[in-house]
Amino acid sequence: MNYIGSKLSLLDFLEKSIDKVAGKDYSVFCDFFAGTGAVGLHFKKQGHQVYANDVQYYSYVLNRHYIGNHRELTFKGLANEMPDLKKVDVGQRKNFVCDYLNGLKGVSGFIFKNYCLGGTQGQHYQRQYFSDENGQRCDAIRMKIENWKEQKKITDDEYYFLLTSLLESVDKQANTASVYGAFLKKLKQSAQKLFVLKPAQLIINEQSHKVFNEDINDLAGKIQGDVLYLDPPYNHRQYATNYHMLETIAKYDDPQIHGKTGLRDYESQKSLYCSRSKVKQAFKDLILKAKVKYIFLSYNNEGLMTPADVKEIMSLRGKYGVFTQEYGRFKADTDQKRDYKAKKTLEYLHYVICQ
Numbered sequence: 001m002n003y004i005g006s007k008l009s010l011l012d013f014l015e016k017s018i019d020k021v022a023g024k025d026y027s028v029f030c031d032f033f034a035g036t037g038a039v040g041l042h043f044k045k046q047g048h049q050v051y052a053n054d055v056q057y058y059s060y061v062l063n064r065h066y067i068g069n070h071r072e073l074t075f076k077g078l079a080n081e082m083p084d085l086k087k088v089d090v091g092q093r094k095n096f097v098c099d100y101l102n103g104l105k106g107v108s109g110f111i112f113k114n115y116c117l118g119g120t121q122g123q124h125y126q127r128q129y130f131s132d133e134n135g136q137r138c139d140a141i142r143m144k145i146e147n148w149k150e151q152k153k154i155t156d157d158e159y160y161f162l163l164t165s166l167l168e169s170v171d172k173q174a175n176t177a178s179v180y181g182a183f184l185k186k187l188k189q190s191a192q193k194l195f196v197l198k199p200a201q202l203i204i205n206e207q208s209h210k211v212f213n214e215d216i217n218d219l220a221g222k223i224q225g226d227v228l229y230l231d232p233p234y235n236h237r238q239y240a241t242n243y244h245m246l247e248t249i250a251k252y253d254d255p256q257i258h259g260k261t262g263l264r265d266y267e268s269q270k271s272l273y274c275s276r277s278k279v280k281q282a283f284k285d286l287i288l289k290a291k292v293k294y295i296f297l298s299y300n301n302e303g304l305m306t307p308a309d310v311k312e313i314m315s316l317r318g319k320y321g322v323f324t325q326e327y328g329r330f331k332a333d334t335d336q337k338r339d340y341k342a343k344k345t346l347e348y349l350h351y352v353i354c355q
């Protein structure tokens with residue numbers, strides 16, 4: 001997923017830097033601003049036990065699957081609904097179930113009625129986040145997944161796998177420049193393509209992992225770990241508004257929505273890390289209450305806190321240090337037209353060895 005602040009292309013830098021400070025000698029890796037789960041997943045693959053958290057529910061769903069799921073999924077409870085499933089190799093059942101869902105007929109549900117041109121015609125706001133066909137397809141698949149869960153035909157692990165597969169697949173065909181803060185007037189080429197539900201990657205291992213959906217400042221004092229990796233928002237852009245569509249598909253809770261973009265209420269998910277006047281206090285509170293041996297913070301040179309602010313706060317816990325790396329700026333489809341002063345930003349990885 002093309003996600004603001006994703007660390008997918010910095011994983012090597014993160015791993016090498018963290019190893020230089022903490023060695024390989026740690027077990028629990030906490031990724032508490034987890035977003036897409038890319039960082040936690042990388043450390044899960046290295047054999048660590050991972051605890052992931054994010055305040056957004058769609059991110060909880062992604063992490064509940066990518067991090068939390070660590071055993072093969074059998075879909076035993078769907079045997080009556082899909083008699084042929086029993087003949088399918090266990091490892092292939094994820095594909096089989098996704099193919100079944102791909103065959104469903106579209107339904108005019110919440111996404112179609114509120115976020116597609118066909119569904120919003122004649123209403124005060126006409127929206128086009130998805131093609132009509134993709135909106136109806138998303139509704140049909142989302143409803144079926146919920147229906148299976150309510151009827152206890154799928155386990156929690158299977159439920160989060162299917163939701164993750166849906167979020168990842170539908171996001172690829174969204175009619176946006178990248179985030180959901182706005183939609184494009186005309187259906188762009190990729191949005192015209194029918195979305196296909198593709199099974200999300202499943203990493204199997206022996207470790208059991210934990211996944212949370214809380215504000216980090218509420219969670220941090222309750223959890224013990226070895227390494228705490230922090231990747232907060234750097235600026236005023238709230239993830240709750242930029243990814244409101246994913247939140248609604250994940251929750252599918254028929255929210256009250258408003259305005260041109262059909263935003264849902266996000267009062268309880270407003271991040272203090274996006275507020276110039278509140279970020280330092282929130283960060284200090286977090287650093288002081290974390291129960292870990294090492295804290296690492298990804299932040300760039302355009303963030304709301306200066307490197308000096310970060311150093312002052314992290315030094316309160318022990319020996320401070322920093323690594324840096326040049327990094328390409330986050331790009332939406334339309335960004336090519338913008339005249340950015342700098343195409344590269346400087347990415348910092350601050351750390352403190354806690355005493």
Ligand SMILES: C[S@@+](CC[C@H](N)C(=O)[O-])C[C@H]1O[C@@H](n2cnc3c(N)ncnc32)[C@H](O)[C@@H]1O
Nearest residue numbers: 005006007033034035036055215216231239271
């Ligand atoms: C820079 S992104 C993390 C990106 C992630 N490392 C990745 O590679 O996908 C920041 C994340 O912090 C989350 N967030 C913001 N404020 C938060 C808070 N107070 N508590 C927990 N999560 C928060 C956002 O929802 C967002 O997913």
